[in-house]
Amino acid sequence: MTPTHEIPSHPTITFTVNGEACSFIMGDGSHELPPSYTLAQTLRERLGLTGTKISCDHGACGCCTVLMDGKAVLSCMLLTVECEGKEITTIEGLGNPVTGAIDPLQQAFIDNTAFQCGFCTPGIIMSAKALLNENPSPTVEDVKEALAGNFCRCISHYHVLDAVIATVKKGGE
Amino acid sequence: MKPFAHTSAGSVEEAVQLLAKYEGKAKLNAGGTDLLGVLKDRVLPDYPEAIINIKTIPGLNTIEECEEGISIGALTTLVDIITSPLIEKYCPLLKEAAVTVAFPQIRNIATIGGNLCQDTRCWYYRYPDKIGGMIDCFRKGGKRCPAVSGENQYHALMGAKQCFAVCPSDTAIALTALGATFTAVGAESIRTLPVNEFYTPLGNVLTPGEMITAIYIPKPSPVAGQKFLKFTLRKPIDFAIVSVASIITLDQGICTGARIVLGAVAHTPVRVLKAEEFLKGKELSEEIVAEAAEFALAKAKPLSKNAYKLEIAKTLVKRAVRGDSS
Ligand SMILES: Cc1cc2nc3c(=O)[nH]c(=O)nc-3n(C[C@@H](O)[C@@H](O)[C@H](O)COP(=O)(O)OP(=O)(O)OC[C@H]3O[C@@H](n4cnc5c(N)ncnc54)[C@H](O)[C@@H]3O)c2cc1C
Ligand code: SF4
Ligand code: FES
Ligand code: FES
Numbered sequence: 001m002t003p004t005h006e007i008p009s010h011p012t013i014t015f016t017v018n019g020e021a022c023s024f025i026m027g028d029g030s031h032e033l034p035p036s037y038t039l040a041q042t043l044r045e046r047l048g049l050t051g052t053k054i055s056c057d058h059g060a061c062g063c064c065t066v067l068m069d070g071k072a073v074l075s076c077m078l079l080t081v082e083c084e085g086k087e088i089t090t091i092e093g094l095g096n097p098v099t100g101a102i103d104p105l106q107q108a109f110i111d112n113t114a115f116q117c118g119f120c121t122p123g124i125i126m127s128a129k130a131l132l133n134e135n136p137s138p139t140v141e142d143v144k145e146a147l148a149g150n151f152c153r154c155i156s157h158y159h160v161l162d163a164v165i166a167t168v169k170k171g172g173e
Numbered sequence: 174m175k176p177f178a179h180t181s182a183g184s185v186e187e188a189v190q191l192l193a194k195y196e197g198k199a200k201l202n203a204g205g206t207d208l209l210g211v212l213k214d215r216v217l218p219d220y221p222e223a224i225i226n227i228k229t230i231p232g233l234n235t236i237e238e239c240e241e242g243i244s245i246g247a248l249t250t251l252v253d254i255i256t257s258p259l260i261e262k263y264c265p266l267l268k269e270a271a272v273t274v275a276f277p278q279i280r281n282i283a284t285i286g287g288n289l290c291q292d293t294r295c296w297y298y299r300y301p302d303k304i305g306g307m308i309d310c311f312r313k314g315g316k317r318c319p320a321v322s323g324e325n326q327y328h329a330l331m332g333a334k335q336c337f338a339v340c341p342s343d344t345a346i347a348l349t350a351l352g353a354t355f356t357a358v359g360a361e362s363i364r365t366l367p368v369n370e371f372y373t374p375l376g377n378v379l380t381p382g383e384m385i386t387a388i389y390i391p392k393p394s395p396v397a398g399q400k401f402l403k404f405t406l407r408k409p410i411d412f413a414i415v416s417v418a419s420i421i422t423l424d425q426g427i428c429t430g431a432r433i434v435l436g437a438v439a440h441t442p443v444r445v446l447k448a449e450e451f452l453k454g455k456e457l458s459e460e461i462v463a464e465a466a467e468f469a470l471a472k473a474k475p476l477s478k479n480a481y482k483l484e485i486a487k488t489l490v491k492r493a494v495r496g497d498s499s
Pocket of ligand 1: 058059060200201202203204205206207208209247248273274275279282283284285286287288289290291292341342343344379383384385386409410411412413
């Protein structure tokens with residue numbers, strides 16, 4: 001994947017979040033976005049998308065996972081200013097925007113009680129979503145590997161595996 | 174994070190000119206999976222004035238066959254290395270090492286250049302400023318090393334004088350075994366050096382104005398068996414306690430070539446020539462392999478709390494030479 005054109009430094013930066021274009025003027029003024037802002041900070045504090053959680057803020061827990069151009073990434077380890085032209089999907093962007101119905105993966109988490117406090121859940125669902133987009137019929141081992149970087153303090157991992165596998169089975173029906 | 178100026182470079186020339194302009198006060202950002210942690214914790218006495226994004230430089234993220242063998246652009250992500258048919262075919266060892274780095278979200282964005290250049294993980298060095306203040310030490314230009322008489326269970330087994338931190342990069346261990354080189358470009362310089370000369374006791378050979386642009390791997394013998402083994406506690410988030418990379422050539426059961434490199438035992442990958450020499454011309458019986466493992470660790474001088482690493486290292490050497498899968 002070689003970029004086809006030079007991307008100069010932008011005083012304004014634009015990317016899409018859940019299909020909607022977002023623009024920010026970079027800078028340290030009151031209506032501007034500081035270059036030191038992480039994507040996680042921007043999503044939560046500027047866009048009100050608080051479904052994305054910040055826990056360790058050091059790339060070690062997976063709570064802040066979002067999709068960038070379809071791949072799972074850690075939004076706490078990305079500078080917003082470096083997201084120019086990217087397509088970001090957060091937990092709020094799953095499901096059907098017209099009917100408001102949640103994603104089958106989200107429903108499976110409910111059906112399998114795959115969370116307790118729920119703090120890790122958006123990150124886990126986004127990691128699982130990235131896996132299913134790439135591989136609609138993963139094995140249990142594939143799921144474990146895809147979720148290896150998502151930590152759950154409440155030990156919901158077993159139910160999480162059930163939920164993801166249930167979604168896989170349903171998708172195959 | 175504390176504020177900084179930010180620029181996205183459109184070319185290598187632009188990136189190194191910016192580095193020159195800031196006279197050591199700018200940092201390159203590739204995947205950011207290491208740099209952002211360092212900046213957030215304010216672990217260094219100097220905070221960069223500017224961050225230069227290099228992800229915007231085109232053409233530095235490809236894996237190709239070339240005259241030297243395989244060339245890998247510095248911005249190639251670890252996931253691209255893991256899924257590359259060329260890497261799989263010629264240097265499965267590098268793939269095995271890259272797979273052990275962290276977890277998918279990190280490997281999707283982390284680059285091989287950043288993996289080589291990442292800062293040490295010594296926990297004194299990385300101690301966050303906001304929890305009681307940054308800890309000064311030799312590596313930061315200070316006058317002492319708190320690890321020597323402190324919590325040194327993850328520190329060096331050999332070759333250290335002032336700083337006992339170990340090389341955190343898994344790909345460096347694999348690349349050293351593969352005899353890889355890298356190219357570093359500065360505003361008025363370009364040089365190519367072996368990866369095993371990259372790390373210095375307190376950092377690496379890059380000047381503040383240089384960046385790595387590519388890595389070259391000579392094609393290894395197709396009959397040689399390659400292996401990378403890593404021992405760690407929590408696989409997705411912990412760094413190697415010890416790792417071993419090996420390339421062993423056998424001819425009718427006799428070892429005709431051996432390369433063995435130890436990881437996380439020193440500030441740099443350690444090629445253990447004595448053990449390699451010892452194996453050559455021999456049949457790899459249990460006894461011979463065990464003796465080679467002793468040779469490999471002969472120079473080790475454990476600190477107060479890390480002697481256990483010695484036994485793990487010997488075991489990994491034996492397994493790697495035998496070609497065990499874990
Ligand atoms: C939870 C966690 C677990 C991890 N586990 C492992 C592990 O098991 N093994 C391992 O090896 N690593 C591990 N890492 C470290 C991980 O950050 C690196 O593996 C990663 O490859 C760094 O690449 P990057 O592109 O993100 O580097 P960046 O953070 O962008 O850069 C790191 C440093 O290198 C410099 N730099 C980057 N590119 C260049 C270049 N081309 N030329 C010159 N300088 C450059 C930057 O200025 C910076 O100082 C882990 C990290 C985390 C957060
Ligand atoms: S081992 Fe090195 S990095 Fe760690 S405290 Fe000692 S001098 Fe500093
Ligand atoms: S908050 Fe980003 S990985 Fe923990
Ligand atoms: S459900 Fe509480 S952290 Fe996972």
